[in-house]
Amino acid sequence: MYEAFWKSAGAAADISIASWTSLSYFSDVTNLCWFLEPQLAHQIRRLHRLVGNAVAGEDRFIIVGTGSSQLFQAALYALSPPDAAEPMSVVSLAPFYSTYPPLTDYLRSPLHKWAGDASKFAGDRYIELVCTPNNPDGSIREAVLCSGEGKTVHDLAYYWPQYTPITHPADHDIMLFTLSKTTGHAGSRIGWAVVKDRAVAKRMIQYIELNTIGVAREAQLRAAKILQLVSDGYESPNPDKEMKLFDFGRQKLAARWHKLTEAVQASGIFTAPSFEPAFCNFTGDVSENLPAFAWLKCEKEEVEDLESYLKEKGIMVRGGSRFGKEARYARVSMVDHDEAFDLFVQRLAAMS
The missing domain is CATH 3.40.640.10 (Type I PLP-dependent aspartate aminotransferase-like (Major domain))
Incomplete structure (x- = not known):
């Protein structure tokens, strides 16, 4: 997810290390x-x-x-x-x-x-x-x-x-x-x-x-x-708006969580956690919790192993049993490349 940000940074974050150091x-x-x-x-x-x-x-x-x-x-x-x-x-x-x-x-x-x-x-x-x-x-x-x-x-x-x-x-x-x-x-x-x-x-x-x-x-x-x-x-005295990493990350994750919420609602068989907003001392305003992972639960009775179920649908996740919970839970990454994430929510929304 961060690749686009660092590409835009260009050579500003590059370093050169001499062989003798x-x-x-x-x-x-x-x-x-x-x-x-x-x-x-x-x-x-x-x-x-x-x-x-x-x-x-x-x-x-x-x-x-x-x-x-x-x-x-x-x-x-x-x-x-x-x-x-x-x-x-x-x-x-x-x-x-x-x-x-x-x-x-x-x-x-x-x-x-x-x-x-x-x-x-x-x-x-x-x-x-x-x-x-x-x-x-x-x-x-x-x-x-x-x-x-x-x-x-x-x-x-x-x-x-x-x-x-x-x-x-x-x-x-x-x-x-x-x-x-x-x-x-x-x-x-x-x-x-x-x-x-x-x-x-x-x-x-x-x-x-x-x-x-x-x-x-x-x-x-x-x-x-x-x-x-x-x-x-x-x-810096004149900060570059394009070089604010945390702003970039929040905007990306906010858009992705919006897409995921729509996909979960469209499927009708999944639930994902919701969070109460809180005041952020860094941003100076009330902001949402935007985790790097989505903790999905399948409400479909016949699906007891969500990891295996999603794998059959072309989605790779980690099942809940690896995290000490039931297998009908699974963790999905929210920080993949744009193309992979968009494909994920398309496939998720198409399930029923």
Whole structure:
């Protein structure tokens, strides 16, 4: 979806990297996160300050990762006591992001284990994952568990103004973000965590040291340039209206959600979530929640597996069972190319 925006940017967000630069593992030996490029750290803090979606001042630790997936694993490592008799239970309220369970259990680590739906968990030792706005259903969430021994990780990949009203600056112990959802640059594999506690940040950094010996410096430099252009689009003395990424994203998603709503109504067999508008501090007005995914439910009694049903109709989705819900639910991407999205809503509207 973002490709058209970045094509219009032309060379403004391009970078050139000399072959003799960035040879070392080290980016900044004075920083706790020694593999974090200073330019990227600056642009991350600048963008959060501009948008107002997270407290990311100098008293917070910024940790860069190879996408937020690596940072998620680093957070589990940092929050799981190494000498505990039992693995730490990892939970999230259903429907939860489908990759949480396999990422948690992939290495069969003695440190942590997937324990399912947070609403059904009974225990004092846990790590709760709070994804808000939530993937897959777009809901705004808070932690549902409360225990002195429990830990919480906030996945804020979609807490940006193209997807949802920015109602307050998030200020949690561990907050995860990713370039892929902020600007569309999934292939750069850049994510970042904003962490309060130095000891937790140090253990997360240790995980990344052991896992990949840092993060590609070229990708970080590209990400820094991309984020700079996003902030410049709003903060330069004479901002270019065409270079306002969040405005572009909101306009695209608003039009797409309108089309999807019409297609759902035309079919008569699907339902999709609806959301209450809220005042957005970034835009300065009341705005809608426009998730990057549509959480569809099929009301047709004979359709018990919506993923398989839609696949037969030429639509690829992820079924509800992957997210801890019934198979008559499915998640559909709202951020594909225009041609693919238009074809999707045409096929959806034609069903009955």
